[in-house]
Amino acid sequence: MKVVYPHMGHMWICVKAMLEYLDVEVVVPPPSSKKTLLLGVKHAPEFACMPLKLNLGNFMEAAEMGADTIVMAGGCGPCRFGYYAHVEHAILRDLGYRYQLVVLEPPQKHIGELLGKIKHITGHQSWRRVINGIRFGYHKAEAVDQLEKMSHYCRPRETRAGATDRALQSALREIIAVDRPEKLPAALNNAMGMMNAVSLDKQRPVLRIGLVGEIYTLLEPFSNLDIERKLGGMGVEVDRSIYLSEWINEHLFMGLKKNKGGSKLAKQKAIKYLGHSVGGHGLETVGSTVLYAERGYDGVIQLLPFTCMPEIVAQSILPRVSTELGIPVMTLIVDEQSGEAGLVTRLEAFVDLLARRKQTGKVLA
Amino acid sequence: MSATVGIPRALLYYYYYPQWKTFFDHLGVKTVVSRETTRAILEKGIKSTVDEACLPIKLAVGHVLDLKDRVDYIFLPRIVSTARREYICPKFLGFPDMVRNNINNLPPLIDNNMDLYRKGSSLYNLFYMVGRYFTHNPASIYKAYKASMESLHVHCRDMEAGRLPFETGGKDNQNYRTRDGGVHDVTIAVIGHPYNIYDRYISMNMIKRLWDYGADVVTADQLTETAFRREAGKLPKQLFWTLNQRMVGAAFYYFERPDVDGLIHVASFGCGPDSMTGELIERYARRSSRKPLLNLTIDEHTGEAGMITRLEAFMDMVRWRRHLDDVAATL
Numbered sequence: 298m299k300v301v302y303p304h305m306g307h308m309w310i311c312v313k314a315m316l317e318y319l320d321v322e323v324v325v326p327p328p329s330s331k332k333t334l335l336l337g338v339k340h341a342p343e344f345a346c347m348p349l350k351l352n353l354g355n356f357m358e359a360a361e362m363g364a365d366t367i368v369m370a371g372g373c374g375p376c377r378f379g380y381y382a383h384v385e386h387a388i389l390r391d392l393g394y395r396y397q398l399v400v401l402e403p404p405q406k407h408i409g410e411l412l413g414k415i416k417h418i419t420g421h422q423s424w425r426r427v428i429n430g431i432r433f434g435y436h437k438a439e440a441v442d443q444l445e446k447m448s449h450y451c452r453p454r455e456t457r458a459g460a461t462d463r464a465l466q467s468a469l470r471e472i473i474a475v476d477r478p479e480k481l482p483a484a485l486n487n488a489m490g491m492m493n494a495v496s497l498d499k500q501r502p503v504l505r506i507g508l509v510g511e512i513y514t515l516l517e518p519f520s521n522l523d524i525e526r527k528l529g530g531m532g533v534e535v536d537r538s539i540y541l542s543e544w545i546n547e548h549l550f551m552g553l554k555k556n557k558g559g560s561k562l563a564k565q566k567a568i569k570y571l572g573h574s575v576g577g578h579g580l581e582t583v584g585s586t587v588l589y590a591e592r593g594y595d596g597v598i599q600l601l602p603f604t605c606m607p608e609i610v611a612q613s614i615l616p617r618v619s620t621e622l623g624i625p626v627m628t629l630i631v632d633e634q635s636g637e638a639g640l641v642t643r644l645e646a647f648v649d650l651l652a653r654r655k656q657t658g659k660v661l662a
Numbered sequence: 663m664s665a666t667v668g669i670p671r672a673l674l675y676y677y678y679y680p681q682w683k684t685f686f687d688h689l690g691v692k693t694v695v696s697r698e699t700t701r702a703i704l705e706k707g708i709k710s711t712v713d714e715a716c717l718p719i720k721l722a723v724g725h726v727l728d729l730k731d732r733v734d735y736i737f738l739p740r741i742v743s744t745a746r747r748e749y750i751c752p753k754f755l756g757f758p759d760m761v762r763n764n765i766n767n768l769p770p771l772i773d774n775n776m777d778l779y780r781k782g783s784s785l786y787n788l789f790y791m792v793g794r795y796f797t798h799n800p801a802s803i804y805k806a807y808k809a810s811m812e813s814l815h816v817h818c819r820d821m822e823a824g825r826l827p828f829e830t831g832g833k834d835n836q837n838y839r840t841r842d843g844g845v846h847d848v849t850i851a852v853i854g855h856p857y858n859i860y861d862r863y864i865s866m867n868m869i870k871r872l873w874d875y876g877a878d879v880v881t882a883d884q885l886t887e888t889a890f891r892r893e894a895g896k897l898p899k900q901l902f903w904t905l906n907q908r909m910v911g912a913a914f915y916y917f918e919r920p921d922v923d924g925l926i927h928v929a930s931f932g933c934g935p936d937s938m939t940g941e942l943i944e945r946y947a948r949r950s951s952r953k954p955l956l957n958l959t960i961d962e963h964t965g966e967a968g969m970i971t972r973l974e975a976f977m978d979m980v981r982w983r984r985h986l987d988d989v990a991a992t993l
């Protein structure tokens with residue numbers, strides 16, 4: 298059995314660690330690229346959102362590398378993602394791929410359904426080892442998130458262009474190379490050392506922008522045209538509303554690990570504008586925007602794939618949040634038609650606007 | 663002077679209007695339904711909605727705007743779920759907020775939750791909360807609720823008996839189906855959301871046109887709940903959208919029926935659930951049925967001429983295919 302799972306940013310690092318710890322053979326598809334997207338677009342339903350198309354492309358590329366089992370998360374609505382695994386499987390079957398499908402999702406009748414699926418993937422490992430494997434994966438996710446956060450801080454302040462990216466790459470390699478849980482703390486230390494070695498100009502004035510929106514487009518740099526790096530290069534410190542480890546903690550561990558930033562506060566803040574959860578991260582998008590405004594950020598960018606339902610609800614509510622709290626909000630919609638130049642133009646204009654706003658604000662004060 | 667409550671002629675109006683009307687009638691509350699869709703109503707809706715929203719949402723906003731200055735309240739229940747462990751669509755969940763945050767000077771919205779997601783939940787929760795706006799007498803709310811459930815059942819039975827939602831109830835709806843008395847030699851199943859296929863403007867009178875072309879029309883709403891759920895159970899995973907469960911179930915059902923000659927799947931541009939179920943239906947059709955399937959996607963730019971051309975071509979194909987089958991049977 299060779300297991301493949303779709304790409305979502307750096308998620309592959311922690312899932313790979315978890316599965317290989319449990320002696321499962323893993324095929325990591327090549328990073329999402331234009332080719333992946335083209336494959337997906339060709340065979341996916343036209344109005345499905347971009348994550349489905351990229352997932353499909355990932356699976357097709359992985360099949361060439363010998364993968365035969367898909368492991369994917371599911372869900373029970375109302376966001377479409379809950380049904381993606383099955384639609385993708387049906388498409389792949391019609392194309393002649395022979396994939397076995399294992400969907401990890403909240404069980405419909407009995408918890409045994411989920412446990413049975415985990416047993417099926419891991420073979421006959423003890424539950425203790427399975428839990429250790431999951432913890433290992435989770436800790437890797439935490440480590441990766443920490444490095445990413447450091448890179449967000451460094452990028453706008455670096456004195457040599459590109460130094461942060463190079464440091465981040467080697468730091469991530471350090472984390473990827475870890476194959477046993479007990480080696481992880483030392484590797485993380487090492488990696489953080491690399492990030493700290495980036496020479497910075499700490500006095501430089503930077504703008505701060507919060508990124509909110511749909512989880513896939515936030516986490517997958519290919520889908521958002523590397524927005525974090527682009528903004529960093531324009532002298533903007535970025536904060537993301539969703540980090541993988543927080544998401545795992547909240548959705549898979551049911552908030553087992555306390556005192557970890559999460560969406561609870563954001564959800565409370567959103568209630569004033571949006572009275573009910575709308576699936577996906579719609580509620581968090583609204584709430585995080587409120588939070589960023591309260592924390593004095595200069596602006597917020599909402600990212601969503603075209604036709605994403607929960608985010609469209611959020612998108613139509615954000616203008617009100619923006620006027621009431623006085624924080625500029627820009628919505629960026631991405632799909633297979635998105636062009637890099639168009640995105641850069643819009644980002645530059647937005648950043649200019651924020652910079653000018655900050656300046657005049659200071660003068661008035 | 664009793665209060666007036668406005669009900670937009672959009673979204674789930676087609677399923678629940680008789681129930682809502684009965685309920686308000688029993689409480690002595692006057693109801694006003696927004697006018698039938700026109701270009702102007704749609705334009706107004708488009709202007710007040712984000713571009714990415716789907717056509718039904720834009721249209722519903724237009725209907726809210728149509729009611730805005732004429733009523734004391736607008737009845738816009740937040741339709742979370744109409745069946746256990748199922749939803750309608752994220753946009754339904756956020757619709758009252760989308761309206762409230764985009765339109766100024768609205769009359770108060772009655773946006774209590776209609777939520778049957780959990781086991782043991784009942785519609786009474788919704789109606790009790792709504793009733794409290796107008797009376798403090800729980801007994802009269804309960805009586806109104808009972809009566810409203812009765813009219814919901816009558817409505818459902820009527821639909822199952824083959825009448826279309828706009829034909830049940832009110833007298834002004836009766837003469838819509840001006841039967842031409844001509845021969846109806848084929849039967850076409852029209853599969854789509856009620857707010858797409860029954861709205862005469864949005865669907866460009868598709869059902870009437872099909873009648874004129876000599877076709878009988880069946881829709882998903884003529885199936886009982888058990889029937890469409892049984893058919894939809896063929897899917898590897900149960901769908902969590904009630905309306906799409908109905909559409910897929912009906913599509914599978916009509917594919918099997920020998921007396922149905924073709925299917926038309928109507929989706930609105932940008933509809934999330936439709937993009938999934940449309941794909942499933944199409945794949946099913948290709949794999950295990952010989953029946954013609956027409957996939958129509960409609961949005962605010964759809965032109966009437968294009969629609970007519972496609973419908974005519976489809977009808978020709980249906981008849982042609984059937985003729986071939988007849989010939990094949992005699993060989």
